[in-house]
Amino acid sequence: MTYHPSKKRQAKIIRLFRKVHRKTGALLFVFFFFISVSGLLLGWKNNSNGTIIPKTQNGTSTNLKEWLPINQLHQKALVILHDSISTNLDNTIDRIDIRKNKGIVKFVFENHYWEIQLDGATGNLLSIGKRNSDLIENIHDGSILDKWFNTSKKPFKLIYTTIMGGSLLLFTISGFWLWFGPKIMKRTRKKL
Template structure:
């Protein structure tokens, strides 16, 4: 049995890396497609002219001493949500985004994509919007499946981001080797 040459070992390694690269790419193509598209949209959200991310409206005072208490603002936000959009919606708050420099408070809800902007001092409704940026982010990181399946601790998101992160690492390594391997073989060939 003859001994395998260095060039044959390099060629064999290159074929293995090419196969791993091809199989991983084919298996995860649709996921990479969604990550790429949603990543582009998220990168452009502040420059979308209010389509992806609504502009932030201004209240009358940036001095917190003039503002209503948060529980009063929360009550008003829930009132506006149920009156303006639908009395059927959940009022469970996901987060409250205080924009002191704009004199405004954003209320973002857990069970739906509606958000409200209220004047911090008067409690007046400044703006109601659909939070498309949140939807895009949920698609991007896979958490939309956790919401759809009702998982308790973002298990789908963790699994999805782990698989996609490892796949990107594999793509980087195999892609580099597919570029560098032939160069190395040619260099070794010319010195031999």
Template sequence: MNATIKRKKQAKVLRIFRKVHRLLGAFLFIFFFIIAVSGLLLGWKKNSGGIILAETKKGTSGDLNKWLPLEVLYNKANDVVSDSIHSDKVITLDRVDIHKDKGVIKFIYQDYYGLQLDGVTGDLLEFGKRQSDLIENIHDGSVLDTYFNTSGSPFKLAYTTLMGIALLLFTITGFWLWYGPKRMRKA
């Protein structure tokens, strides 16, 4: 009698885990799909032949003493952006990456544009949309913070918290759906 009651309790727990697993899967399917596809693309970005992430070009020299002053390079970058993007919207600089070993300085803008200049001559080496930044922002949910111009990244925090907890619950319930029947068979 005791073994039957124990087996019924185990079966009940298994049904609850199956229901949670199924409901989570149905509710969060689209989010898991987006994370999987964007994660796959991000994993391949450096091997995409410049489609997802522009390859870093080679400048004239890595000797910083030969480079133009940062202000001159910054102004050249802004001239390229203002001449190339015909928009009333102000394109804001997000960050500057210096690749001393390649002699290149990268200017990365908030609206997913980026350009590379030769540090010595200031010549434009590469300009275009940074697909990898957009994909990364989709992957972590911060694309909504960018779109709604929020501060403190509330969408990213909510999205990553929700998806992290969901993945944790999926792992636990999935393990139990695998292990539970094995345990019941042994008993």
């Protein structure tokens, strides 16, 4: 059976895509594994019964006029952090999450994964919890390395997401061609 020149070219392209697909997959297997598992966990975080992310509690008032000033709530959160968790923990705040509809304020810290929830009106402690979701997110996007090496512009996250996003795009294109290429070859064979 003689091959038409375009069939040879098509077969060559399919072999090339198969080789790239296989080698890239083998090279990045571990990273794809971590991305898929961490992505699944992040998707389920709100349904984890407080295991991945602490449940959001309810405060006594949703009326902001009845709430304590943020500075006062902040000071209470810092005292609770050192008295209830550890005096050695850094008290730098990453973000303050105000949930008016729940009547609470969450204090999330920058250099560890603890969260403190306070009643916005009374300042009473509602919850102390570990934010495993933040750790999982740092693993998912590669910023865990930036945290470990204390980099300011997050170069590891940028490099990691560029490589993994590009690889996913490459897998999508090569996978599509591995599926579609033989169909084209079959049609060409029928025409001949």
